[in-house]
Amino acid sequence: MANNTTLHQQLLCSALEAIINKALALSLNGTQSLYPLEQKNLVVYLAELGFPLSFIVNNSKVLVTSLSENPDCAIHTSVKTLVALKNEQSLTELIKQDKLDIVGDIKIAQQYANMAETLEIDWQSELAKHIGDVPTYKLTQLSKKLADKLGFAVKQIQADSTEWLVHEKRLVVTSSQIAAFNLQVSELEIHTETVNDRFLAIEKALLNRSSKQFAVNSNKDSSE
Amino acid sequence: MSPQDQDNQENSTHFGYQTVDKSEKESKVAGVFHSVAAQYDVMNDLMSFGIHRLWKRFTIDASGVRPGNKVLDLAGGTGDLTAKFSQLVGKDGQVILADINSSMLNVGRDKLRDRGLVQNIEYVQANAQHLPFEDNTFDIITIAFGLRNVTDKDEALRSMFRVLKPGGRLLVLEFSKPEQELVSKAYDFYSFNILPKMGELVAKDGDSYQYLAESIRMHPDQDTLKEMMNNAGFEQTTYKNLTGGVVALHKGYKF
Numbered sequence: 015m016a017n018n019t020t021l022h023q024q025l026l027c028s029a030l031e032a033i034i035n036k037a038l039a040l041s042l043n044g045t046q047s048l049y050p051l052e053q054k055n056l057v058v059y060l061a062e063l064g065f066p067l068s069f070i071v072n073n074s075k076v077l078v079t080s081l082s083e084n085p086d087c088a089i090h091t092s093v094k095t096l097v098a099l100k101n102e103q104s105l106t107e108l109i110k111q112d113k114l115d116i117v118g119d120i121k122i123a124q125q126y127a128n129m130a131e132t133l134e135i136d137w138q139s140e141l142a143k144h145i146g147d148v149p150t151y152k153l154t155q156l157s158k159k160l161a162d163k164l165g166f167a168v169k170q171i172q173a174d175s176t177e178w179l180v181h182e183k184r185l186v187v188t189s190s191q192i193a194a195f196n197l198q199v200s201e202l203e204i205h206t207e208t209v210n211d212r213f214l215a216i217e218k219a220l221l222n223r224s225s226k227q228f229a230v231n232s233n234k235d236s237s238e
Numbered sequence: 239m240s241p242q243d244q245d246n247q248e249n250s251t252h253f254g255y256q257t258v259d260k261s262e263k264e265s266k267v268a269g270v271f272h273s274v275a276a277q278y279d280v281m282n283d284l285m286s287f288g289i290h291r292l293w294k295r296f297t298i299d300a301s302g303v304r305p306g307n308k309v310l311d312l313a314g315g316t317g318d319l320t321a322k323f324s325q326l327v328g329k330d331g332q333v334i335l336a337d338i339n340s341s342m343l344n345v346g347r348d349k350l351r352d353r354g355l356v357q358n359i360e361y362v363q364a365n366a367q368h369l370p371f372e373d374n375t376f377d378i379i380t381i382a383f384g385l386r387n388v389t390d391k392d393e394a395l396r397s398m399f400r401v402l403k404p405g406g407r408l409l410v411l412e413f414s415k416p417e418q419e420l421v422s423k424a425y426d427f428y429s430f431n432i433l434p435k436m437g438e439l440v441a442k443d444g445d446s447y448q449y450l451a452e453s454i455r456m457h458p459d460q461d462t463l464k465e466m467m468n469n470a471g472f473e474q475t476t477y478k479n480l481t482g483g484v485v486a487l488h489k490g491y492k493f
Contacts, residue, residue, distance in 0.1 A: 020480060024292040024299070053305050053328045072325040073354070079326070080299040 023065050023080060030067070031078040038076065040135045045074040047129040054122050057085035061092040069126060087118035099127075251389055263389045264365075268339055277441040278345065279316050284436060285447075290383075291318070293485050297380060297411045298322050300478070300487060306330040307377040310401065312366055313337055313384020317346035323378075324355050334376075336364040337384075366394040371401045382411040386457035395470035402492040408472060414479070414486035415459040421482045429454065460486045 038045050051071040058067045059082075066082040082088075091099075095113045098104055108114040116123060142150040187195075251260050282290050297319065303309065305328040311320045314335040323333045335350075337343045340363055347361050364370050366381065366388050379398050388394045398408050416422040429451035437447025458466060460477050463486075467475045472490025479486050 020296055020478070021289070021292050024295040028292065028295060055305075070326065072328060075325065077322070077325050079295070081302065081326070083302050084304060 026063075027067065027078045027080060031076065034076045034078065037133055037135065038074075040140055041132075042134045042136055043132050047125070047132050048074050048076070051122070051125050051129070054125075055081075055085045055087075056122050056126050057082050057088045059088065059090045060096075061090075085118060087116065087120065087122035089123055090115040090117075260389050264338075278342065279349075281437065281441055281447075284440060285433060289481060293411060293480050293487075294318050294322070294382060296478075296480065297382060297409050297487055298326070300489060301378050301380065301407065301409055303327060303378055308375065308403075309333045310369075310371070310376045310379045310398075311335050312364075312369075312379055312381040312398070313387070314380075314382075315339075315342045315346055315384070317350045319380055319382055320346070320359060321350055321353065321355055323380075324350075324357075324359050327358060329357060332358050332360065334360050334362055334371075336362045336366075336369075338363065338365050367397055369397045369401050373400050374403045375401045377403055377406050378409070379406070380409045380411065383413065385410055385412050385463075386453050391458070392466060392470065395467055395472070399471045399492055404492055407489055407491045408467070410463065410467070410488040412463070412486065412488070413454040413457060414463075414483055417479060417483040421484070425484060460488075463488055 038048070048071050053070065053072065055068060055070045058069070060067065065080050068079045068081045068085065070077050070079070070081075091108075091114045095108055098108060099114070105114070109116070138150055138154055141153070145153075249260050250257050251263050286293075301309075301323075303323060303326050305326070307327045308331060309320075309323045309327060311317070311323060311333060314320050314337055317335055320333050320335040327333060335343070335346055337346065343361055343363055350356070350359060362370065366384070367390055379402055381398070385391055385394065395408075402408060416425050430448075433451050434444040434448045437450075438444030441447070457463075460479065460483070464475050464477055467488060467490045471492065473493050475488065475490035477486045477488040
């Protein structure tokens, strides 16, 4: 039996429930967005998980379980598609492509999505409650500086990579070009060796010929 | 076996490793739970390293509870399952938290009220063997870590069967027999050497936790409990081992 899977499943549901309710408790907009969802059940089947995630609202709290019976709205999809859903216009396209299947009241899913979008947390105030105002201010400034530097670095990397893609990449020798060059060098080496051999042969022939000529001339001189 | 021996056997039961008179067990178990009630939740978290919360969540998922259902959380103790069921059945549903032990019931009631869970929960001090409810009352009955403390388990199962609606289901979450020998040995060592010391240290009551370990060993194994549920009238009875069989969840339907 898949004991571990069962407990991991429960652990995930438990963690999700704690995170969602903590975020709702910290949200500046309160839990008003939950009122229309009271006792409404949304079940999400993610291809990556293999078990359903069921969300139900009770008394301004979200409960996360694996109960999948009689939901008000059920969504069959994947994490990748959920990310693509941020763009509302892609909804119809994703359904057409069979990447998203919605059964039941789509308004429930939209209200849950709306709840997630309206979450607004004042992290500075929350942090100040724990570590004090001054450290929070300094930490915020430091994180802003880091974020600016990181942003600059990202922009720089993007600009450099664009430059490289648009201009430098064209100049870079490709592997097939290197192979062709290597082939040409090898052929040239063979040609050079052949020419060299021919030179040597000619040189040898010339030497033989001049030595013979020298011998004939010497014989002529001695007979005279 | 002489008629007198047979009579003695029928009137006796286990209290941990001790054999006691059936009439005695109830008060002895009551003594244990009166003693541990205040520290029950802390000890549960310590003893199971918090995993009991996941076992209970799994029980909720396996129950198939829906808004509007009527649920009996038997031997519900400090109300972990009741809290979750109360939120899932909503204002149209109802959850009865029942326990034979008044101390446990009081701790559970205080805890749930502190969490603002009041609208659909009722508290009943009840003996699982003689449930004070009409026939066919509940959609779901759960008994988590309670059945092994019941004096006559067969009678309790029959009583649960009686008060379940047709189509209703009983879920028994209880310590059981580990599937692997190695796990079993490690578990035995932990139960008899560490658990009572932990109980002594935290709850100042080592004896109660010694009883806990002994009562787990005396509880029927997975297949025996399944058979007992079938004998009580339940159908399609199944069980699922959790954490290597340290705990098992039995589920049976009344049709």
